[in-house]
Amino acid sequence: MVDPSQPILPPAPTVLRFAPSPNGHLHRGHAYSALFAEAMARRLGGELILRIEDIDTTRCKPELVDAMREDLDWLGIHFDGETVRQSNRFDLYGLAADRLRAEGLIYPCFCSRADIAANATGETDPDGAPVYPGTCRHLDPHMAEQRIAGGANVAWRLDMDAALERTGPLTWAEMNAETLAISHIAADPMAWGDCVLVRKDTPTSYHLSVVVDDAEQHITHVTRGMDLYFATAIHRVLQTLLGLPAPIYCHHKLIADDDDKKLSKSRGSMSLRDLRDEGLSAAQLRRELGFQSAAAG
Ligand code: GLU
Numbered sequence: 001m002v003d004p005s006q007p008i009l010p011p012a013p014t015v016l017r018f019a020p021s022p023n024g025h026l027h028r029g030h031a032y033s034a035l036f037a038e039a040m041a042r043r044l045g046g047e048l049i050l051r052i053e054d055i056d057t058t059r060c061k062p063e064l065v066d067a068m069r070e071d072l073d074w075l076g077i078h079f080d081g082e083t084v085r086q087s088n089r090f091d092l093y094g095l096a097a098d099r100l101r102a103e104g105l106i107y108p109c110f111c112s113r114a115d116i117a118a119n120a121t122g123e124t125d126p127d128g129a130p131v132y133p134g135t136c137r138h139l140d141p142h143m144a145e146q147r148i149a150g151g152a153n154v155a156w157r158l159d160m161d162a163a164l165e166r167t168g169p170l171t172w173a174e175m176n177a178e179t180l181a182i183s184h185i186a187a188d189p190m191a192w193g194d195c196v197l198v199r200k201d202t203p204t205s206y207h208l209s210v211v212v213d214d215a216e217q218h219i220t221h222v223t224r225g226m227d228l229y230f231a232t233a234i235h236r237v238l239q240t241l242l243g244l245p246a247p248i249y250c251h252h253k254l255i256a257d258d259d260d261k262k263l264s265k266s267r268g269s270m271s272l273r274d275l276r277d278e279g280l281s282a283a284q285l286r287r288e289l290g291f292q293s294a295a296a297g
């Protein structure tokens with residue numbers, strides 16, 4: 001007998017990630033973010049994986065990666081599956097960039113910071129940086145090719161107008177951390193202007209890598225700090241252009257390193273390893289940040 005109430009496919013697993021950039025030692029803010037992801041994974045009955053976002057190969061030194069793993073072990077966070085390092089996946093991001101390039105959605109930009117400042121319109125993006133004035137948007141493609149062939153330093157920017165013409169208006173699903181209720185947030189990618197998707201110093205960017213990896217790793221719920229809330233608009237544009245699924249987002253409060261009145265001032269700017277050397281236990285830190293111990297249900 002066929003039971004119509006039984007699904008024909010097994011339910012897709014719930015997968016969350018903690019995705020730090022090891023360009024310095026981890027601080028309390030990172031600990032909060034990792035513990036938040038762990039708590040949410042437990043609550044949703046999902047897996048938690050660790051992704052090392054080390055596209056900036058000059059700043060993300062191997063010893064910082066090792067130190068970061070040690071800090072996370074000390075904190076007692078268990079990660080499932082294999083740990084992915086973005087620095088091993090430049091080819092994958094390259095394929096995504098190639099696709100956008102082939103569709104005429106990204107263009108080469110040769111501007112320096114000084115060039116951008118000189119042409120600035122006064123408009124700033126949600127991070128407070130000047131919105132790109134569009135200087136290289138309509139360069140002659142042949143000349144641009146010649147400059148690239150000649151070894152000029154080049155970044156590739158998203159043509160946001162062209163992209164939005166393709167995607168139309170977008171929203172994202174934001175989950176409330178307390179109630180788990182979902183709200184649909186209207187995305188405002190235009191506020192970012194023509195953002196960089198392939199940097200001059202590394203063959204990808206945070207935005208491009210993060211959407212490729214979240215899709216490739218089947219991440220169902222992205223938990224991360226509020227500092228990345230508005231960047232979600234860019235991520236939705238890229239997911240739509242690249243035909244990638246959209247995870248549910250859950251942005252958490254930011255733990256400032258030096259202004260949390262509840263914690264002793266002197267601990268403010270200290271890294272997790274400094275706190276540990278001072279004798280703070282992982283259980284104490286968990287409690288201070290509002291999370292129960294690793295062992296507790
Ligand atoms: N690597 C980013 C950071 O350390 C987080 C990226 C994300 O969670 O989307 O701030």
